[in-house]
Amino acid sequence: MIHTSTASLTHSAEQAQQWVSELARDLGWNERNAYRFLKSVLHTLRDWLSPEEMADLSAQLPTLIRGVYFEGWKPSDAPVSERKKRDFVISVRDSFGYEPGVDIDTAIKAVFKLLDRHISHGEIVQVRNSMKTSLRHLWPEG
Template sequence: MSAFGLRIIDEAVQAANLWINEVDARMGWNDKQRSYRVLRAVLHTVRDHLTVNEAADLGAQLPTLIRGIYYEGWNSAKNPARMRHAKDFVAAVQAAYGAEPLGQVDHVVRAIIDLLDSHVTAGEMKDVREAFTKEIRALFGVG
């Protein structure tokens, strides 16, 4: 019998935990709450920069609960929120993360983009990257 009574719910929780654990490992942390907050902050910043169609295309490839985090609080009428400079993207991630200083935001962004690269199709990630300026893409690293 499943822990929650529905296998699909158990699998969704497991997939979300795997993603958060992967963020934790990529960051070298042992703080799942912080990893969740970082994942959420970067996903929201990326989502808000994409066109509505591109944001939906990316969202469609995320696991169920991660997709819920991704869409949480989304106002599609404001998309895309154009950022031209890396400092603007970093500031948006920090604002989405909260008042606590995040530190090494470039490392955080790269870790989440690497996570997406490992779970989302290469074609979709190419589309996501192309939505950003060269300066912001530099934060994402090679991929």
Template sequence: MSRMIHVFERTTHEAHEWVNDLAGRTGWTNEREVLHLLRAVMMRIRDHLPLNEMAQFSSQLPIILRGMFFEGWQPKLTPVQERHAADFIAAIDAEVGDVIDYQGPSDIKAVFNVINARISRGEVEDIRACLPQELRDFWPVP
């Protein structure tokens, strides 16, 4: 039992590190809102990926974030055919635009930078390669 509890503690700690990293990059102080932004961007990325790439990306996430990544996923609706970065940004705006600290594209790029810093460079490159060109151009190169 104690080994299982250790797994829960470790993944909670890892997820908290992601949230703290993003909070530092955005300057946000409300952890709940930071997690909401992280979740919204990751789910939108997820909806652009083919199944194999989605699985490879999620395998590098802390277990708690992996659960959030797949929450609400509807396989028949993915991958989305959205071609423009403006549409991606608008979808995130609709999700977190009511957060007072939200700064639009710069906060979305902060999430991309957290992903760049916390998963392997090769996986980031694979994810970016699955995205439309405008979105690849929007996501900073790791």
């Protein structure tokens, strides 16, 4: 039993590391900043989805990434219905912090492409369709 749990934990850590490494490579960043940015986008996305869609997406995340996704989540904070792309970008930037030379739109697209590679197509379509049209442009259909 302990061996299985340890193997599962090791596998989960490897998956999380793979996601962060892929994002770092895609953005040309170091892994520390890639992790921070992934976390910022996941938190903003989580807070913008309906509870049902948020839960559906989380079910497909690797265990450790799912932990990052839910970190700091307050279920009592209901999603705001009127949201614009600008508000999403500002939320990500506020969470990530200002970094000179970082194109936030491009970096958000890189996170969405990472999710496209690792999450089922059906779930990605549901998440995209739940977003305002202006925000969908950051998550191009793959």
